[in-house]
Amino acid sequence: MSLDTPPLAPVVEALRAQFGPAILSQQETGEGFPVLWITPEASPGVHHFLRERVPQPFTLLADLWAVDETRRQHRPGPARGVTVQSHLISLERNADIRLKVACDADAPRARSVAQVFPAADWYEREAFDMFGVTFDGRASHRRILMPATWQGHPLRKDHYARATEQPPFRMTEEFFAAEEAANTIDPVALGLPVLKDGEELMQLNFGPHHPSTHGVFRIVLGLHGEEVIWAVPDIGYHHRGAEKMAERQTWHGFIPYTDRIDYLGGVMSELPYLMAVERMCGITVPARAQVIRVMLCEFYRIMNHLLFYGTMAQDVGQMSPVFYMFTDRERGYRVLEAITGARMHPAFFRIGGVAMDLPNGWDGLVRDFLDWMPPRLDDYRRMVMNSDLFRIRTVGVGAYDTETALKWGTTGPGLRATGMACDWRKLRPYSGYDQFEFDIPTGSRGDIYDRTDVREQEMRQSLRIIRQCLDNMPGGPVKADHPLTTPPDRAAMQHDIDTLIPHFLTMAQGTVVPRGEATGQIETHRGLAQYALISDGGTSSYRTRIRTPSFAHLQMLPHILPGMTVADVVAHIASLDFVMSDVDR
Structure with a gap:
């Protein structure tokens, strides 16, 4: 890239x-x-x-x-x-x-x-x-990821990184009561109304433990009957300090953590991180490894979109589709298991390539999946997209235009549903995407229906890309022959001190990445994911900044939800297709 x-x-x-x-x-x-x-x-x-x-x-x-x-x-x-x-x-x-x-x-x-x-x-x-x-110039500096009672600022270098660096935690009744009180939303303090037409608004805690919030996510709603008057998103319940963790992991050792940023994206979150590291190191990834990366990314795009598709239908009242689609995901995961050895968190990509070559019989598994999926997608289109129930609940609901989307940092299917054909795979082809033929689905209304339709069509385009990977998989190595990615030959190490020492240092310390700054960007299933890395010339990152699409997408909720009913809120949230690990990191 x-x-x-x-x-x-x-x-x-x-x-x-x-x-x-x-x-x-x-x-x-x-x-x-x-x-x-x-x-x-x-x-x-x-x-x-x-x-x-x-x-x-x-x-x-x-x-x-x-x-x-x-x-x-x-x-x-x-x-x-x-x-x-x-x-x-x-x-x-x-x-x-x-x-x-x-x-x-x-x-x-x-x-x-x-x-x-x-x-x-x-x-x-x-x-x-x-x-x-x-x-x-800001009216408020409320914390967003940490509790309101937190002491200090966690990403400062003088803030502790491990719980063991602090005294043992003790939960007392006084502490619990203080935390509960600090978590209360005061609409007056936020400049929000408490009355409409002389009637007191009901304040509803929607989440954090609610099936339709798709994770540990809370929205405080001000309701006038069923109508939403205001909404206050409250995030951070899933915060794990991934950017802090990157400071104490080696460059290779942080790869498994990237899988957990978006736990439904599999290898997808590994790619922008590795592209930034490879840029700093001046590493060129071999062609075979590039195609393997593309194929696996598109598999995980389909796995995510199938989950979205089924739960989106479920959230508007259709119960059957999600069960069929989980059957398809199981078939897809069998392919991913055979290739990577894992399902959700494969940690399969490496600096300079991938962990290992494709196993014997991979092509048959992939071909079977490619033959299986298109008829299933046709069935789902008749079942969901052509359903009167689905259309009534989604057409014209939760709509926004391209200008609004960009104003709030929306990318991915949510932006393309407004009619803007913006896809980083086409805009800035990485990993050889410029060698593949595929289209960019777009919508026109920017509503829930279009956001669903764009993702449905994207699965078909992903199948096109995977078939091209299957038919045109190049030969050659799956990892760059570079001293920062590959230790010296083991046989030579046993006879030559000049290879033994670098091998020992690489295994014991980790890769030393040249000092500098680099950025990796890709088009994930949710939109633009960006890693901005700083190396100070050591074996771990000095600063790892992770830009996720879900964080930006939730920010628009207070400006879209007013005027909707509670039932529409459920459908709109589902159509954003976020996961809280991607928001909170």
Whole structure:
């Protein structure tokens, strides 16, 4: 994959002309897109300029995050203790730009850009929660992933990483009562109404333990009868500190953790992480490994979409489809088990390739699945998409347009359902996707029906891609012959000290990745997944930033749900196809 985007020198020059010394410098990286240091005061203006005033504007805020620089040995750019970074994308240009703001270590402050990019709201709350960054211009700095009573900021380098570094936890009645009280949502404090037409609104805790929230997820609803007046999403119940874990794992050792980011995506979450590592190391993945990666990613796309399809139908009242579709998923998992040795968490990809070659008989298993699925999908289309019940519950419900989708950071099927054919496999082909023939399904209304229809059609396109992998699987190695990926030959190691020492160091310490920064982006089954990595020249990551599509997609709920009924809320949530591990990380 390449993030090498079209030259943006004119945009950079326009920024310098408009903001002058506020554009401090341009950082040299291997990213393939401009990385600019700007002053904190200029941040809202620079973001507004890029979003509104340049041709082919940067309308998608892909991510915003912070980095604790206090223990970093190799720090390019201005002196700082914490860096706040934002990653903007122009889909018209197919180009990226990254902006960095240097902040103080003890009391980091930046300017809020949520008025320019509404999607920045949750990202800024996360930067406050995890790093203690205060954003001037925000009305509130409520924690978002950690409990309101949490002490400290977990992604700072001085915050403990393991429970064993703290005294034993003791649950007392007083502690439990304090936590319960801190978890109460006060609508008045949030500026939300408590009355409509003179009648008191009912406050309903929808979740966190509710079947239709698809995980441990809570939405507090203000209801006037069955009508939703306001909604307050409450996330973090599934937070495990994956980005913190990356700091203490080796580059190879973190691969199994990526599977758990989106526990339904299998190898899909491994790919952007590995592509970023491979970029920093200058590793070229062999052709056979690339095709194997593509084939397995498309298998997991189908596995996820089948689960979505069945549960989506179930959430609007159709009970049968989910049972049929679980039968199909079982057949698919048999193929994945045979190839990777696992079902949900294979940890099969490696830096520079894959763990092992395809087993004998893999082609027969894949061919049987390809023959099995198309007639089943035809049946499901008649059963679900053509059903009057499904159409009544989904057509025109939960609709939003392309502009709204981009404003809130929506990517993947949720964006394509609005009519925008944006797919990173086509936009920026990685892993050889440019060698495959497939179409990008789109919708027109951006409603629940279209979001379902896009995913149904995507399964058919995934089958097309897998068949091309089957028919055109190249020969050759499945892992790059590179010292950072493959230890010296074992036979030579037993006779030669010059190979014994590197072998021992690689196995004992782990891979030493050259210092630098790199980004990996892919089109997952949910949308854009992005890993932004920093290596300080060690055997583990200095900073691993994980941008997930589900986090961005839930942020839109307070702006879409008002006016819906509670039953429509259930259908709309299902149509977003999120999992809480992907939200909370």
